Amino acid sequence: MEYHAIILAAGQGKRMGAGKNKMFLNILDVPVVIHTLRAFEQDAACLGITLVINKAEQTVFKDLLEKFHVTKVQRIVNGGKERQDSVYSGLKAVSGEGIVLIHDGARPFIKKEQIADVVQSAASTGAAVLAVPVKDTIKKVESNKVIETVNRSSLWAVQTPQAFRLPLILQAHDYGRSINAEVTDDASLVELMGRDVAVVKGDYRNIKITTPEDLFFAEQYLRALKRGD
Numbered sequence: 737m738e739y740h741a742i743i744l745a746a747g748q749g750k751r752m753g754a755g756k757n758k759m760f761l762n763i764l765d766v767p768v769v770i771h772t773l774r775a776f777e778q779d780a781a782c783l784g785i786t787l788v789i790n791k792a793e794q795t796v797f798k799d800l801l802e803k804f805h806v807t808k809v810q811r812i813v814n815g816g817k818e819r820q821d822s823v824y825s826g827l828k829a830v831s832g833e834g835i836v837l838i839h840d841g842a843r844p845f846i847k848k849e850q851i852a853d854v855v856q857s858a859a860s861t862g863a864a865v866l867a868v869p870v871k872d873t874i875k876k877v878e879s880n881k882v883i884e885t886v887n888r889s890s891l892w893a894v895q896t897p898q899a900f901r902l903p904l905i906l907q908a909h910d911y912g913r914s915i916n917a918e919v920t921d922d923a924s925l926v927e928l929m930g931r932d933v934a935v936v937k938g939d940y941r942n943i944k945i946t947t948p949e950d951l952f953f954a955e956q957y958l959r960a961l962k963r964g965d
């Protein structure tokens with residue numbers, strides 16, 4: 737099933753503490769954002785990519801796309817202060833009624849099969865997310881004291897990509913803006929409208945590069961992939 741991808745790269749990577757946007761950090765000599773873009777570059781069902789970036793980094797991104805021969809980026813748009821502002825910029829630039837997939841530039845290990853699953857689900861339900869069951873016991877903590885232990889059996893850690901019919905996610909973002917909702921993913925806005933979001937089981941390896949340990953894992957994992965393990 738065909739789709740258009742919005743790839744988010746307009747963050748600052750503060751938790752990585754690298755002093756620059758983590759999109760530009762290398763995993764085995766290739767920048768994080770290029771690994772991510774390649775996943776979509778190599779997926780025939782991806783019709784095109786809207787890349788959302790920081791305005792000040794435009795030249796760096798353009799140079800990288802050229803250097804690594806990325807051809808599917810149809811447009812580069814400027815992101816905003818919060819992630820949801822960046823998504824909104826991306827959505828506004830896309831047209832049509834089809835399936836739009838929203839993906840963190842910081843998740844370089846996304847696989848074609850997972851993309852296909854979440855896109856397929858969104859095509860039939862309107863909104864779908866990839867997620868994995870939580871493995872750790874989760875406790876609610878305040879001032880270093882346990883407030884509550886949450887029953888793990890129904891907890892899932894939600895990832896990207898998240899896929900939607902374009903009119904639905906646009907409506908959800910407009911609604912979210914009208915009530916000043918602050919959310920950390922796009923599906924939350926669909927949920928706020930009282931609409932269902934389907935959950936598709938993803939893969940624990942689809943990590944988000946967030947803190948320095950993640951880069952260590954990423955490098956080892958990529959080495960294993962290259963060896964064909």
Ligand code: CTP
Binds near residue numbers: 744752759
């Ligand atoms: N992102 C974005 N625009 C923002 C904030 C985040 O496009 N205003 C993107 C990031 O580039 C990243 C994805 O959203 O690919 C997920 O966000 P996160 O992991 O939080 O990245 P950063 O915001 O860059 O990192 P941090 O929160 O540590 O500063």
Ligand code: MG
Binds near residue numbers: 747
């Ligand atoms: Mg962030």
